[in-house]
Amino acid sequence: MKQKTQRQISQTWVLIVVLLGMLSGATASLFIRYGTAPSLVLAAYRKTIVTILLLPMVLLHHRIELKQLRLRTVLWCLLAGVFLAIHFVTYFMSVKYTTIAASNVLAGTEILFVSVFMFAAGKEKFSWVSKLSIGIALIGGILVSLTGGGDTAVNAPLGNVCGVICAVMLAGYSLVGSKVRQANLSNTLFTFLAYGASAMVLNVMVGVSEYHFFGYGPVNFLVAIGMAVFCSLLSHSLYTWSLKYISPTLLAIVKILAPVPTAILGFLVLAEVPSWNQIIGGIIVILGIMLYTKDKTKNRQAIQKQKHPYNPA
Structure with missing residues (x-):
C-alpha cells in the first residue's frame, strides 16, 4: 500500500513538471509577437542558439556515440532538420498572421497527420471510432480556420494555412525521429543533430532571401x-524526460491541451480575444484528438494482449 502511494506521489510530481513544460512552451507565441525581425530570421536565431546550448552536453557525455554515427543516421537527422526548419518558419508566420488560439490549435493537429502518413504507408489501420474522431477534429479545424480576429483578420487565411503546414512538417519530423530513435540513437544526440541541421537550413534560407542576419x-x-530556453530546453526536453515515468498517451493528451494556456496567455498579455468560432472549433479539435488517442491506445493494448495472453505474474 505504501509503495503504491509513493508511486502515485511520484507520478503526480512528474505530471506537475510536464504541466510546467507545457506552460513554458505556451510562451512561444508571446515571444514571437514581441519579436520585430522577420519570421525566418527569428527561427534561424532560435535554432542556432539552442544548438549552441546543447553542444557542451554532447561533447561531455556523447562523444563516443558521436564518433560511432553512421552516415545513414546522419542523413535521416538532416531530413528531420529540414522538416523542423519549415515547421518553425510556418509556425512563426502563423502566429504573426492569425490569432494565437487558432495558430496553436491548428499546429496541434500533428498527431492526425502522423496517422494519415502511417495509413498511406500501409502501417496504420483506422477503426470506425478513429475515422469518426479524425472527422470531428477536421470539422473543428475548418471552424477554427474560418476567420481571424482583431488586427490579424486580413491575413488570417494565410496564417491558418501556415498553421496546417506547420503541423504537417512536425508530423514528418516526428516520424523521422521515431525511425532514428529505433536505431538506438540517444535523444540528446538526435535532438542536437536535428536542431543543428535545422539551424543550417534556416541560416541558408536567410542567406538566399532578401533579409539580413543582423x-x-x-x-x-x-x-x-x-524561446531557446523556455520553449526548447524547458518544454521539449521535459516532455522527453517524462516518458520514463508516465505513458506516452498521457503526455499526448497534455500536449493536446497546450492551446488552452496559450490562448489564456494571449488574452492576459496581449488582450487578444479568440472569436467564437475559434473557441468552439478549438474545443471540437481537442475532443476529436483525445477520442482518437484513446481509441488507438485501446487498440494497441488489445493487440499486445493477443500477443501475450498470459501474464506470468
Missing part, C-alpha cells in the same frame, strides 16, 4: 534566447 535590434536576440 540589424533588427537586441530585442530579437532576447526573444530568440527566451
Whole structure:
C-alpha cells in the first residue's frame, strides 16, 4: 500500500513538471509577437542558439556515440532538420498572421497527420471510432480556420494555412525521429543533430532571401534566447524526460491541451480575444484528438494482449 502511494506521489510530481513544460512552451507565441525581425530570421536565431546550448552536453557525455554515427543516421537527422526548419518558419508566420488560439490549435493537429502518413504507408489501420474522431477534429479545424480576429483578420487565411503546414512538417519530423530513435540513437544526440541541421537550413534560407542576419535590434536576440530556453530546453526536453515515468498517451493528451494556456496567455498579455468560432472549433479539435488517442491506445493494448495472453505474474 505504501509503495503504491509513493508511486502515485511520484507520478503526480512528474505530471506537475510536464504541466510546467507545457506552460513554458505556451510562451512561444508571446515571444514571437514581441519579436520585430522577420519570421525566418527569428527561427534561424532560435535554432542556432539552442544548438549552441546543447553542444557542451554532447561533447561531455556523447562523444563516443558521436564518433560511432553512421552516415545513414546522419542523413535521416538532416531530413528531420529540414522538416523542423519549415515547421518553425510556418509556425512563426502563423502566429504573426492569425490569432494565437487558432495558430496553436491548428499546429496541434500533428498527431492526425502522423496517422494519415502511417495509413498511406500501409502501417496504420483506422477503426470506425478513429475515422469518426479524425472527422470531428477536421470539422473543428475548418471552424477554427474560418476567420481571424482583431488586427490579424486580413491575413488570417494565410496564417491558418501556415498553421496546417506547420503541423504537417512536425508530423514528418516526428516520424523521422521515431525511425532514428529505433536505431538506438540517444535523444540528446538526435535532438542536437536535428536542431543543428535545422539551424543550417534556416541560416541558408536567410542567406538566399532578401533579409539580413543582423540589424533588427537586441530585442530579437532576447526573444530568440527566451524561446531557446523556455520553449526548447524547458518544454521539449521535459516532455522527453517524462516518458520514463508516465505513458506516452498521457503526455499526448497534455500536449493536446497546450492551446488552452496559450490562448489564456494571449488574452492576459496581449488582450487578444479568440472569436467564437475559434473557441468552439478549438474545443471540437481537442475532443476529436483525445477520442482518437484513446481509441488507438485501446487498440494497441488489445493487440499486445493477443500477443501475450498470459501474464506470468
